[in-house]
Amino acid sequence: MNHLPRLARCGLMLAVTALLSACASQAVTPPQGSRAAAIDVPAIQRPDGETPQWWFRNGAAQAVQASAQANARGQKAKNVIVFLGDGMSIPTIAAAHVYAGQRKGVDGESYRLSFEQFPFSALSRTYETDQQTPDSAGTMTAIMTGVKTRGGFIGVSQVPRRQDCAASKGQELVTTLELAAAAGMSTGAITTTRITHATPAATYGHLPERNWEVDAELTPEAKAQGCKDFAAQLVDFPAIDGLTVAMGGGRTEFMPAGETDPEYANKVGQRLDGRDLIAEWRAKHPGGAYVWNDKQLKALDLAHTPRLLGLFEPSHMNFEHERAKDKAGEPSLAEMTASAIEVLKQNPNGFFLMVEGGRIDHALHAGNAYRALDETAAFADAVSAALAHTDPADTLIVVTADHSHTMTFAGYPKRGNGILDVVKGHTDSYDEEGGAGMARDAAGKPYTTLGFANGPGYTGASNRQPEGSKRYPHNPSEYEHISKGRPDLSKVDTTDPDYMQESIVPLKAETHGGEDVAVFANGPGAQAFHGEIEQNAIFHVIVQHSPLIRAELCKLGSCNADGVPVDRPAYQAWLKQVNTPAVKQ
Ligand SMILES: [Zn+2]
Numbered sequence: 259m260n261h262l263p264r265l266a267r268c269g270l271m272l273a274v275t276a277l278l279s280a281c282a283s284q285a286v287t288p289p290q291g292s293r294a295a296a297i298d299v300p301a302i303q304r305p306d307g308e309t310p311q312w313w314f315r316n317g318a319a320q321a322v323q324a325s326a327q328a329n330a331r332g333q334k335a336k337n338v339i340v341f342l343g344d345g346m347s348i349p350t351i352a353a354a355h356v357y358a359g360q361r362k363g364v365d366g367e368s369y370r371l372s373f374e375q376f377p378f379s380a381l382s383r384t385y386e387t388d389q390q391t392p393d394s395a396g397t398m399t400a401i402m403t404g405v406k407t408r409g410g411f412i413g414v415s416q417v418p419r420r421q422d423c424a425a426s427k428g429q430e431l432v433t434t435l436e437l438a439a440a441a442g443m444s445t446g447a448i449t450t451t452r453i454t455h456a457t458p459a460a461t462y463g464h465l466p467e468r469n470w471e472v473d474a475e476l477t478p479e480a481k482a483q484g485c486k487d488f489a490a491q492l493v494d495f496p497a498i499d500g501l502t503v504a505m506g507g508g509r510t511e512f513m514p515a516g517e518t519d520p521e522y523a524n525k526v527g528q529r530l531d532g533r534d535l536i537a538e539w540r541a542k543h544p545g546g547a548y549v550w551n552d553k554q555l556k557a558l559d560l561a562h563t564p565r566l567l568g569l570f571e572p573s574h575m576n577f578e579h580e581r582a583k584d585k586a587g588e589p590s591l592a593e594m595t596a597s598a599i600e601v602l603k604q605n606p607n608g609f610f611l612m613v614e615g616g617r618i619d620h621a622l623h624a625g626n627a628y629r630a631l632d633e634t635a636a637f638a639d640a641v642s643a644a645l646a647h648t649d650p651a652d653t654l655i656v657v658t659a660d661h662s663h664t665m666t667f668a669g670y671p672k673r674g675n676g677i678l679d680v681v682k683g684h685t686d687s688y689d690e691e692g693g694a695g696m697a698r699d700a701a702g703k704p705y706t707t708l709g710f711a712n713g714p715g716y717t718g719a720s721n722r723q724p725e726g727s728k729r730y731p732h733n734p735s736e737y738e739h740i741s742k743g744r745p746d747l748s749k750v751d752t753t754d755p756d757y758m759q760e761s762i763v764p765l766k767a768e769t770h771g772g773e774d775v776a777v778f779a780n781g782p783g784a785q786a787f788h789g790e791i792e793q794n795a796i797f798h799v800i801v802q803h804s805p806l807i808r809a810e811l812c813k814l815g816s817c818n819a820d821g822v823p824v825d826r827p828a829y830q831a832w833l834k835q836v837n838t839p840a841v842k843q
Contacts, residue, residue: 297322297824308387310415310431313405313794314826321798322822324380325786333782335654335804336608338434339599339644340401341373342457343637344394345619345630347662348776353627353708354634356677361635367673371638372645373657376778380787382796383774384661387416391772394619395468397660397793398460402612403431404797405826412456412488413464421467421477423485430464430829432814434800434807438610439497440836441806444602445609447501448568448594450575450633451616452508454488457660461612462495463488464829472511472528487511493535493542497836500542502609503598505568505589506616507575509550512536520550521586525572539567552587560600568594577617577629578636579755591615591636592643599647607806608652613640622663623767625715626730627708628678628755630665645780654781654803658796662771664711665759669697671707678753680704696748704747710761713768717745717760728758798823810835 297319302312325331343350351371359369386396386409393409400406407416413433418425439445447453447461454463454471465485470476473487486494489511495501510519512535513527529535540548546565549555555568570588575581581588589597595613602609615637621629641657648655669681672695681697681704696704709715719725727745744760751757761768777796779787783803791799801807801823811823814831818824 295820296326297818297822305387308406308416310405310407310417310429311826313387313400315824317404317792317794317798318802318822318824320791320795321786321802324788324791324795324799325783325802328378328785328788330783330786330803333785333803335782335800336652337603337610337648337654338438338608338800338804338807339611339613339648339653339655340434340800341613341615341637341641341644341655341657342398342401343615343618343634343657343659344451344457345622345661345663345770346615346634346637346659346775347622347665347771347773349665349667350618350622350630350634350663351776353665353667353677354631354638357631358635358638360677365674366677371635372641373638373655373778373780376655376657376780376784378779378784378787380777380779381774381790382658382777382793383790384793385772391770392661393468393770394456394660395460398457399431400792400794401658401660401796402433402435402460404794404801404823405431406792406794407431410468411466412459412468413462414466418466421480423466423480423483426464426466427484428830429466432827432829432832433461434797435461435501435610435612436497436832436836437801437807437810438804439495439499439501440832441810442605442607443609443806444499444502444605444607446503446598446602446611447506447614448503448591448598448612449506449614449616450591451506451614451620452511452574453492453504453506453569454508454511455506455574455616457614457616458504458506458612459488459491462501463491465491471508473533474515474528474530489529489535490531490533493539496833500565502564502605503566503601503611505566505570505594505598506614507569507571507573509536509569510572512539512569519572522572536567536569550586552589552593555589555593555597558597560597561604563601564604566597566601574617574620577621578632579629591640595640596643596647599644603647610804610807611644613644615640619663622665622710623713623769624730625710625713625728625758625761625768626756627665627759628753628757629730630663631677632755650781652782654783654800655779656784656787656796656800657778659775660793662773662775664713664761664768664771666709666711667707668709669705669707671697675707676753677707678757680706680747680752699744701744703744705744706747706752706759709759710768711771712763712765713761714764714766715758715761715768716764718764727760729754729756730758731756 359366
């Protein structure tokens, strides 16, 4: 692409520290047993000079450098699992480990969640090409394709405008899951949200609008221009084998309009095109198993189930807190993870699996810390399940988040203070009303350790709600303890699962945050995760350490002389490749 001599380009370079690997002064140590050299990245004016190809090459360069610095080059992962905690900010992880430890009756502050015990970690910078604080669509696209893009976009580059179906054609970005499928590996995506929601959709789908989950949501123009909803894209997946495993919610998006849901008599299918995607999936995969409740999943002989589709709720699955009360019964994220791996590991070529803890984000948007921490603990249990069902010698596990949130972990609570409690500090702040050690604000009122910068937990009066502390779900009839200014929390049980922490700015839904999120990694290639990386570099670290996925990229003409994928692969070329019988396994 760029044929300027390397030194000339270094002279033109802007002071973009992440890209200095191209300059002689930043030459990386030649890695053991590998001759991979630093990747030149053209100097550009940012953000105007950013292109999909530039993002791809930039991510490749970061990954090569990080891998060489850590002497990780040459490490090979047979299997790759990406765990995505949606909205799982660093304060959420910190509060969740205190929560999980205290729930077990051990010291919470020092308790480590499964993935916090991984040997390698990095920080991931999450901005999108058009948003300082990102959404889940563009961020997961960056992780899955190596290219940053706009908010709201799934598997499509930044080039078209949002909802411009025609302009999105040719701008599709090939995903890790697609490459793995083409390479003859097994593939899976599982989530607690609808399987068509932004994060899982970014593993297999391509649309310039994340909300086009079912055909009823597409504009007539988009339909006429040939865009297809995510539910249909999942079932029509063009690679030979399609997704080996897909599990989550979103059942009614696969059912024709008018058809009654098997679990809820008052829920019906949403498809206007008349397609019964569940029936189509079953016809396409006669040996496969379709399940829609926990009992059916548990009855399967997973080691002999070649393919699995599980749709456990009409929309999102329940929060872990409500799961036991589900009518038909639904599996936990850990159970889905273990089941998926049992199906996927039958393939001697290995597998790629994405597991999303999708409702951490929903609880945070609702301003409800309890469910966010509970979902994070369930997510950590799913990582434990993956560790128990795989071999760290051949399986790379990457745990990260797409973006942050506004939840804060603050005040000076004493060691061992309940994480959902009001701040209780030293005994010299003793309060005669019985709240021993409660810390007080400037007006003499207690406050909680966890709080939000914005969201529905705003306790002041607004034009929508009276003053007072709030409960989840947001219900104006439940307002209690109405007072002037902040509510008096000495009379409120802030540890109640339905308590909503206070927020400063009243918003119907709390927002995402713009700071870095964490990456934790274990297995071959994991040590390449260190320092602070751009989110799209995660894809490159993964593909550079997964021989079959990397070979697939090289077949698409993406690789340089060292076999490093540096050029953005064309989606149409990938499509052609997977449909050419010669490359089929
Ligand atoms: Zn969100």
